[in-house]
Amino acid sequence: xxxxxxxxxxxxxxxxxxxxxxxxxxxxxxxxxxxxxxxxxxxxxxxxxxxxxxxxxxxxxxxxxxxxxxxxxxxxxxxxxxxxxxxxxxxxxxxxxxxxxxxxxxxxxxxxxxxxxxxxxxxxxxxxxxxxxxxxxxxxxxxxxxxxxxxxxxxxxxxxxxxxxxxxxxxxxxxxxxxxxxxxxxxxxxxxxxxxxxxxxxxxxxxxxxxxxxxxxxxxxxxxxxxxxxxxxxxxxxxxxxxxxxxxxxxxxxxxxxxxxxxxxxxxxxxxxxxxxxxxxxxxxxxxxxxxxxxxxxxxxxxxxxxxxxxxxxxxxxxxxxxxxxxxxxxxxxxxxxxxxxxxxxxxxxxxxxxxxxxxxxx
Ligand code: M6R
Numbered sequence: 275x276x277x278x279x280x281x282x283x284x285x286x287x288x289x290x291x292x293x294x295x296x297x298x299x300x301x302x303x304x305x306x307x308x309x310x311x312x313x314x315x316x317x318x319x320x321x322x323x324x325x326x327x328x329x330x331x332x333x334x335x336x337x338x339x340x341x342x343x344x345x346x347x348x349x350x351x352x353x354x355x356x357x358x359x360x361x362x363x364x365x366x367x368x369x370x371x372x373x374x375x376x377x378x379x380x381x382x383x384x385x386x387x388x389x390x391x392x393x394x395x396x397x398x399x400x401x402x403x404x405x406x407x408x409x410x411x412x413x414x415x416x417x418x419x420x421x422x423x424x425x426x427x428x429x430x431x432x433x434x435x436x437x438x439x440x441x442x443x444x445x446x447x448x449x450x451x452x453x454x455x456x457x458x459x460x461x462x463x464x465x466x467x468x469x470x471x472x473x474x475x476x477x478x479x480x481x482x483x484x485x486x487x488x489x490x491x492x493x494x495x496x497x498x499x500x501x502x503x504x505x506x507x508x509x510x511x512x513x514x515x516x517x518x519x520x521x522x523x524x525x526x527x528x529x530x531x532x533x534x535x536x537x538x539x540x541x542x543x544x545x546x547x548x549x550x551x552x553x554x555x556x557x558x559x560x561x562x563x564x565x566x567x568x569x570x571x572x573x574x575x576x577x578x579x580x581x582x583x584x585x586x587x588x589x590x591x592x593x594x595x596x597x598x599x600x601x602x603x604x605x606x607x608x609x610x611x612x613x614x615x616x617x618x619x620x621x622x623x624x625x626x627x628x629x630x631x632x633x634x635x636x637x
Contacts, residue, residue: 280618281428281614281618281624281625282427282428282625283428283430283432283519283614283624283625284614284624286423286426286427286428286432286433287432287433287478287607287610287611287614288478289423289424289433290432290433290436290437290471290474290478290607291470291471291472291474291475291478292471293421293422293423293424293433293436293437294436294437294440294470294471294474294603295471296422296424297421297422297423297437297440297441298440298444298467298468298470299422301444302444302464302467302468305460305461305464305465306460306461306464307444307447307448307451307460307464309448309451312419312448313417315416315417316401316417316419317448319372319398319399319401319416319417320372320445320448320449320452321452322370322372322398322399323350323370323371323372323398323449324351324368324369324370324371325350325351325352325353325368325369325370325371325372326345326350326351326352326353326371326372326374326449327352327353327354327355327365327367327371327372327373327374327397328341328342328352328353328354328355328374328375328376329354329355329356329357329360329373329374329375329376329385329388329389329392330354330356330357330375330376330377330382330385331356331357331358331377331382331384331385331634332431332514332634333378333431333434333435333511333514334376334377334378334382334385334431334434334435334438335354335356335357335376336435336507336508336510336511336514337376337403337435337438337439337442337507338354338374338376338442339354339506339507339510340439340442340504340507340508340602341354341439341442341443341445341446342354343503343504343602344442344443344446344504344599345446345449347450348446348449348450348453348454348455349453349454350446350449350450350453351368356384357375357382357384357385357387357388358384358637360388361384361387361388361391365395367392367395367396367397369396370398371396371397371398372397372398372399372400372401373388373389373392373397373399373400373401374400374401374402374403374445375388375389375400375401375402375403375404375411375415376402376403376404376438376442377402377403377404377405377409377411378404378405378406378421378423378426378431378434378438379405379406379409379632379633380402380404380405380406380409380410380411380412381406381409381410381411381633381635382411382633382634382635383634383635383636383637384634384637385411386410386411386414387637389402389411389414389415390414399416399417400414400415400416400417401415401416401417401418401419401445402415402417402418402419403418403419403420403421403438403441403442403445404418404419404420404421405420405421405422405423405426405434405437405438407420419441419444419445420441421434421437421438421440421441422437423437426632427625427632428624428625429518429519429625429626429627429630429631429632430515430518430519430610430613430624430627432515432610435511435606436474436603436606436607439602439603439606440467440470440603443463443467443599443600443603444467447460447463447464450463462599463599466597466599466600467600469595469597469600470600470603470604473595473596473600473604474603474604474607476593476594476595477593477604477607477608478607478611480591480593480608480611481611481615483591484591484608484611484612484615485611485615487574487589487591487612487615488612488615488616488618488619489619490545490572490574490589491516491520491522491545491612491616491619492616492619492620494522494543494544494545495522495523495543496522496523496524496525496539496543496544496545497513497516497522497523497524497525497544497545497546497547498524498525498526498527498536498539498540498544498545498546498547498566498571499512499513499516499524499525499526499527499546499547499548499609500526500527500528500529500532500546500547500548500559500562500563500566501526501528501529501548501549501559502528502529502530502555502558502559503553503555504601504602505549505551505553505601505602505605506526506527506528506529507602508549508602508605508606508609509526509527509528509547509548509549510526511606511609512524512526512547512549512606512609512610512612512613513525513526514526515609515610515612515613515614516612516613516616518613518627518630519613519614519616519617519622519624519627520613520616520617520620520622521620521622521627521628522616529548529558529559529562529563530558530562532562532565532566533565537565537566537569540565540566540569540570540571541569541570541571542570542571542572544571544572545571545572545574546563546566546571546572546573546574547574547575547576547609547612548563548573548574548575548576549576549577549605549609550563550575550576550577550581550583551577551578551581551596551598551601551605552577552578552580552581552596553598553601556581560583560584560585563575563585563588564585567585567586567587567588572588572589573585573587573588573589573590574588574589574612575588575589575590575591576590576591576593576605576608576609577590577591577592577593578592578593578594578595578596578601579592579593579594591608593605593608
C-alpha cells in the first residue's frame with residue numbers, strides 16, 4: 275500500500291531512515307560491532323578471508339563498487355565485477371578469496387549463475403548480501419547477511435541500495451577488525467552508522483529544493499553525472515536512476531576522465547550533476563567542474579557546508595553534518611529524489627518503467 279505517497283518509489287525513498295535503523299538493529303551497540311549477531315559460520319569465513327570478490331548487477335553492483343573503497347582503506351584486497359561478465363570469464367581466484375554476491379531479490383539470473391559457477395574455483399566460501407530471506411541466493415550461499423529493507427516494489431531500487439551499503443559497511447568494519455582497526459576507529463565508524471537515519475531525515479527535508487532543481491532536466495535529452503573516489507559509484511547510481519525512470523540519457527564518469535572524451539559533449543544543453551563532498555579530492559573535482567563551466571555546462575551540485583564551491587554559476591544544495599565514511603550513503607538520497615522528481619515532471623510510469631522488470635530472472 276502506497277499510503278499517502280504518489281508512488282511506491284517515493285514511499286521507499288522515505289522509508290530509508292527506518293529500514294537503515296532496522297538493518298543496524300542488533301548488529302551494533304555502544305560504539306561496537308556485535309559480531310556475534312553475524313553467526314559463527316560467517317565470522318569463521320571472515321577470519322579466513324584474504325581477498326574479497328564482489329559480484330552483482332545494476333544497483334547492487336554499484337553498492338559493491340562503493341564497498342571496494344571501504345575495504346581497501348583497511349588493506350583488504352577487493353575486486354568487483356558485474357555478474358554477466360564474471361560468469362563467462364575464466365577467472366583467476368587468489369588464495370583465500372571469499373565470494374560476496376549482492377542482490378535485492380536474490381533471484382537475479384546472472385548473479386545466481388556466477389555463484390553456481392564459482393564452486394569449482396577454489397573460493398573459501400560464499401556470502402550473499404540479500405534482501406529476500408527465502409530467495410535462491412540465500413539458499414545456495416554458504417552464509418548470508420540480510421538487509422532489512424522490507425519489500426521493494428518500485429523497479430528503481432532505492433532503499434535496497436542504501437541498506438546494502440549499510441550491510442557492506444558493517445562487513446568492512448568486521449574485516450578491518452582483522453587488520454589494524456583501533457577501538458577508537460571502530461567506535462567512530464559505528465557511531466557514523468548509528469547517525470545515518472537522523473542524517474537522512476534531514477536530507478529528505480530538502481525535497482522541495484530538489485523538485486525545483488528537477489525542472490532543469492525536463493527538457494533535456496542528456497545528463498552527465500560526475501564523481502571521484504567512492505562518489506564515482508554514487509554518480510553511476512544517480513545516472514542509472516535518472517535513465518531508468520525519466521528516460522533521459524544519463525552517463526556517469528569519474529570526474530578525472532572528463533578530459534579524455536566526455537568533455538566534448540558539454541555545452542549549454544548538458545546538465546552536469548556532481549556530488550561534491552568535503553574530501554581530499556575536492557580541489558580536483560572543482561577544477562574538473564571549472565572545465566564544465568567554461569563550456570557552458572549547467573551545474574547541479576550537492577555539497578556540504580564545509581565546501582566553498584567558488585564557481586561562477588551553479589545550483590547547489592548543501593547537506594550538513596556529513597561524515598566521510600558514510601557520505602556515499604547520504605549523498606545517494608538527493609540523487610534518488612532528483613531522478614524521482616524529473617520522472618514525475620515528465621509524466622513517466624515511475625514505479626514500472628518501460629522495458630524493465632523488478633527481478634531479472636532470465637539472462
Ligand atoms: O535484485 P538484484 O539486486 O539482484 O537486481 C539487480 C538489478 O537488476 C537491479 O539493481 C536493477 O539495476 C534496478 N532496477 C536498479 O534500479
